[in-house]
Amino acid sequence: MNEEHQSEKLSRENAVLSQQVKRLIKAEGKLYEYQQELDDQLKEYKALYDLSRRLSGSFDLQDLFQQTVEYVIQQLEFERAVFFRRTPAGSYSVCALDGYYDQAERDAVFRLSIEPGTPCLAPLLAGREHITYTAEMQDPCISPYRLQLRMDEFFVYPLGYDPLPYALLVVGNSAENASFYRKVEDAPGALVSMGNLTSLVSSLIESHIFSERMTQAREQERLAEARYRSLFENxxxxxxxxxxxxxxxxxxxxxxxxxxxxxxxxxxxxxxxxxxxxxxxxxxxxxxxxxxxxxxxxxxxxxxxxxxxxxxxxxxxxxxxxxxxxxxxxxxxxxxxxxxxxxxxxxxLRESERKYRQLSEALEQRVKETVDELRQKDRMLIMQGRQAVLGEMLSNIAHQWRQPLNLLGLLAQDLLLTQKKHMLTGELIESNIGKTMEIIRQMSKTIDDFRYFFRPDQGRQLFRVKEPLEKALSLLEGSFSMHGIRIEMAATGDPTIDGYLSEFIQVLLNILINARDALIERAPRNPRISIRLFSEGARTVVSIADNAGGIPEAIIDKVFDPYFTTKGPEQGTGIGLFMCKTIIEKNMNGALTARNTEDGAEFRIDVRNGR
The missing domain is CATH 3.30.450.20 (PAS domain)
Structure with a gap:
């Protein structure tokens, strides 16, 4: 009995020991998992620290954006990352991306733009820290961005509020490869990693914005002090x-x-x-x-x-x-x-007043003759400027007619070849005549537009500004298209001007041609001419802006001087803008000014409207 009792006791102790060993093994496994997770976090924090050191020493925002998307791919193990930066117009355009995109996909994503009023951004603009779009979500407003971003699941994080987000970071995976990368979900691991990264980058962006503003403020203060000191001393x-x-x-x-x-x-x-x-x-x-x-x-x-x-x-x-x-x-x-x-x-003056009275009539006559002479010179300069624009217009018409003339020749040859093959029918003749008449109509419209611009001056009159502006753009359309220049026109209402139509047309053509030449010379990415037509109280305003990089500050005050040109003697006479200013300010009592914008130059015509 004692042996049986001892055996039973040993069996129970063995069972207890076995359970304890199993718990120890399980605990050791959990400890290993925790240790592995801790190692991964330490590795991630070290990589984030290294990124912080690199970015803190850089004053280049583009470099910051590019290093951030590379970090997302290499360290956080997502498939794709895209950075959007807010433009001066308020929309968000792609400025950096990384991940597994082929060249065609990269080009398509770089063309993507997001407007601030897009519904999918509403939570961010309302103060949300991020938005998570998982593969299971079926929100219709997200579908177009899934296609354009080439991501089936993604996070969207706002960075650098000023007061709207300065940039957007989109991180995610495609449907085909999601299983090979870190999953997009509201799980602590992914959110902590992204939160740490975006907090760092957002603070660096805000520091950069603050630094830029402080630098600008200090420079303005220095310039103001220098101007005051210079004024005081000199x-x-x-x-x-x-x-x-x-x-x-x-x-x-x-x-x-x-x-x-x-x-x-x-x-x-x-x-x-x-x-x-x-x-x-x-x-x-x-x-x-x-x-x-x-x-x-x-x-x-x-x-x-x-x-x-x-x-x-x-x-x-x-x-x-x-x-x-x-x-x-x-x-x-x-x-x-x-x-x-x-x-x-x-x-x-008091002693000579009597003599001056005697000479006043002669002086008045001399002044009148001098003014008439100056006006005659102005008219000659305006005519010279008009002749220069005429040459430009003839060049445009020659370019626009080349293709229609070729088509007319092909239609004529088609009739001849068909007749030789005895296949000429009334239906074919009517079809060719219809095509021919349509081409001739388009060519005739070009002539009408040309005659509209160079018809005899009808004196001061009330006219709608939109008509000559649209005709100018139509006449220059071929030249703009040939050089890939996009025209953006925004007209508010239908403003009018009481002035000289033919001279106003000359001003529009000169400014548009100068903008085109600047874009051709500078060759910016996505060349653009933006035109705004609107009213300000009792005045009509036409603004023509390009993105050719602007006018050098050293010469911007000289662009309206007579015979001043940056094109060289073989391309420019230097009287175009001078005559534009003369026409607007002397003949029409308006104002013509030039200034630099963030990406180009803007010319603003301001004339009293006809109301």
């Missing part, structure tokens, strides 16, 4: 700051030299009582102080001052009070302009 007028009790706190060199001192320092050291030392009549100084106390500022106060050598001069003083936050007067600051010559001129 102004022809005397500039000063003084105390209420009559001492100078600062003075520029012009004021010191005006009063006969070698330097501003010498001037401020010697003049310690402004009223007593500088004013010929101290009562004038007292009167100036009374006006200043009563009004806070005085402009154009005329008086006589004494120079260091004892001579006198007439000056005009403009001065104002500078107060602290509590309203107490801290100092006075102002400007002194010498007007001795003006005073002498006024005296001479």
């Amino acid at each position: 102004a022809a007028e005397g500039i000063f700051q003084r105390t209420p009790d009559g001492r100078y706190l600062s003075a520029n060199p012009s004021l010191a030299h005006m009063l006969g001192y070698a330097s501003a320092e010498e001037f401020m050291a010697e003049v310690t009582d402004i009223g007593g030392q500088l004013y010929v009549d101290q009562l004038y100084h007292e009167d100036l102080m009374r006006q200043l106390d009563a009004c806070g500022r005085v402009d154009g106060f005329e008086t006589q001052l004494c120079r260091r050598d004892g001579s006198t001069m007439w000056v005009s003083i403009s001065i104002r009070q500078v107060r602290d936050d509590e309203g107490s007067v801290l100092l006075y600051e102002g400007m002194v302009e010498e007007i001795s010559k003006r005073k002498e001129a006024e005296n001479a």
